[in-house]
Amino acid sequence: MNQASPTHPEKRRFRLMEFRQPSENFDLFKLPANATAGTRPALHAAATATDLYSWFRTPLQSRSEPLAENILALIIRPTFPGQPTPPDDYLYDTRSCQLSSGNISDVDAARRHQLPPAIRIVLVALDESSWLRVEHDETLSTELVNLVNNELFTRPAKLEDDLTELSATLTTMNLQHRIFNTTVSIRAAKWHTEKQKNPTTTP
Structure with missing residues (x-):
C-alpha cells in the first residue's frame, strides 16, 4: 500500500x-x-x-x-592499489576530462573511459530499535543527516578517521549499529595500463 x-x-x-x-x-x-x-x-x-x-x-x-x-550511509570509494597518493576525491567520473576547460589533468586523462581497478564499499546500518528512536526524534534525525552528509566523508584520505568518529558518535547516542566493509576488484579495469596515456581527442 x-x-x-x-x-x-x-x-x-x-x-x-x-x-x-x-x-x-x-x-x-x-x-x-x-x-x-x-x-x-x-x-x-x-x-x-x-x-x-x-x-x-x-x-x-x-x-x-x-x-x-535502516541504512544510515553508503560510502563508495575508488581505490588504486600500488599508487602511493590516490586522488583525494570520492567522485570517479570517466568523462570528467570532458568538463576540463584547459589542459586535462593526469588523473582525468588516466580514468578517461576507464573503470577503477577496485572500489571499496562501506555500509553503515542501524538496528530497528535504534531507528524507532530516530523516527520520533526530529532533532536526532536532522543531526544524523548533517553528520553523514556534511561533516564526515568529505575526503577519502580521512575515511578511516571518519568511520571511527561516526561509530563513536552513534555509540554516544546509544544507537546500535554495524559497519560493513568490502573491496570489490573490477577485472575489466585497464586503469594501470592506460593511466600514462594522455589522449587529446574529443570525448
Missing part, C-alpha cells in the same frame, strides 16, 4: 535506494530525430556537469526503488 493506514502505519526510515532506468528509456547515446552526418549524441556535446549528469538526475526520484531500510 502506498498510503499509511492503521494496519500499515507509515514508517519513516533512511533507505538505500537503487536507480532503475527501463531499457526502453535508456537514450544516453540516442541521436536527435533530425540528426545529420557527423551529429553526436547530447552526452558527447555536454559541456557542464548539469548536462552531463541529467540523464540520471532528472528521472532519479521517479525511477528509484528501495533496497533496504
Whole structure:
C-alpha cells in the first residue's frame, strides 16, 4: 500500500535506494530525430556537469526503488592499489576530462573511459530499535543527516578517521549499529595500463 493506514502505519526510515532506468528509456547515446552526418549524441556535446549528469538526475526520484531500510550511509570509494597518493576525491567520473576547460589533468586523462581497478564499499546500518528512536526524534534525525552528509566523508584520505568518529558518535547516542566493509576488484579495469596515456581527442 502506498498510503499509511492503521494496519500499515507509515514508517519513516533512511533507505538505500537503487536507480532503475527501463531499457526502453535508456537514450544516453540516442541521436536527435533530425540528426545529420557527423551529429553526436547530447552526452558527447555536454559541456557542464548539469548536462552531463541529467540523464540520471532528472528521472532519479521517479525511477528509484528501495533496497533496504535502516541504512544510515553508503560510502563508495575508488581505490588504486600500488599508487602511493590516490586522488583525494570520492567522485570517479570517466568523462570528467570532458568538463576540463584547459589542459586535462593526469588523473582525468588516466580514468578517461576507464573503470577503477577496485572500489571499496562501506555500509553503515542501524538496528530497528535504534531507528524507532530516530523516527520520533526530529532533532536526532536532522543531526544524523548533517553528520553523514556534511561533516564526515568529505575526503577519502580521512575515511578511516571518519568511520571511527561516526561509530563513536552513534555509540554516544546509544544507537546500535554495524559497519560493513568490502573491496570489490573490477577485472575489466585497464586503469594501470592506460593511466600514462594522455589522449587529446574529443570525448
